[in-house]
Amino acid sequence: MAFMELLQVSFSYRGQKQLLNDINFSIHNEGITALTGPNGIGKTTLSKLMVGMLVPTTGHITLKGQDISGMTLAQIGRLVGYVFQNPEKQLFCPTVSEEISFGLQNLELPEHDVQRLVKENLPYFELEHLAQSFPLQLSEGEKRRLAIAAVLVLEPELLVLDEPTTGLDAYRKHLLGECLKKIVASERGVFMISHDNNFINRYASRILILENGRLKEHGC
16 A cells, blocks of 8 residues: 555646646655646646645545545654755744754654754754754755755655755755755655755656646656
């Protein structure tokens, strides 16, 4: 059984023409899947449908066999983590350490477990030296790694990233790529939206293309 399936999914914003038409695809919680295509055609919209932030106009989406229309955002979020194109939209704590611990504390984990997980994730994402720094003063690459860390510490099985290489130089793209490889090695999947063909070709194991509201697989 696929981890997530989109079945005949279409979507349009109220009063506008249909943006997505009869989308059908499945994804497993393994490897790195990349979604690419021209600007403004619905890639971010599709990712928001996948995590329950938007509801399909027609069709339905299942997660581990369950229709997500019957799940809360919190339930979906425990299985699918989402990192916005602009990581500043999800950074709001006074320090890097607190940003990573915030979601764990909401799960009401014992404090010693929270601190243990924070200490494990800081070096994993090369943020240890920034533990007491203010998140919004970090570099773009550091902000993105922090946003990923804050989501990934909750142990979702699939991580969805919207344009993760935006604003990153070659070195920081390399750090991000190595981070994604670590995530895949920990038996989790990555779904990323990107225009960065070099990055996609280097790291993605599967490439999907969205054009004119429809989805096709690279090479098909």
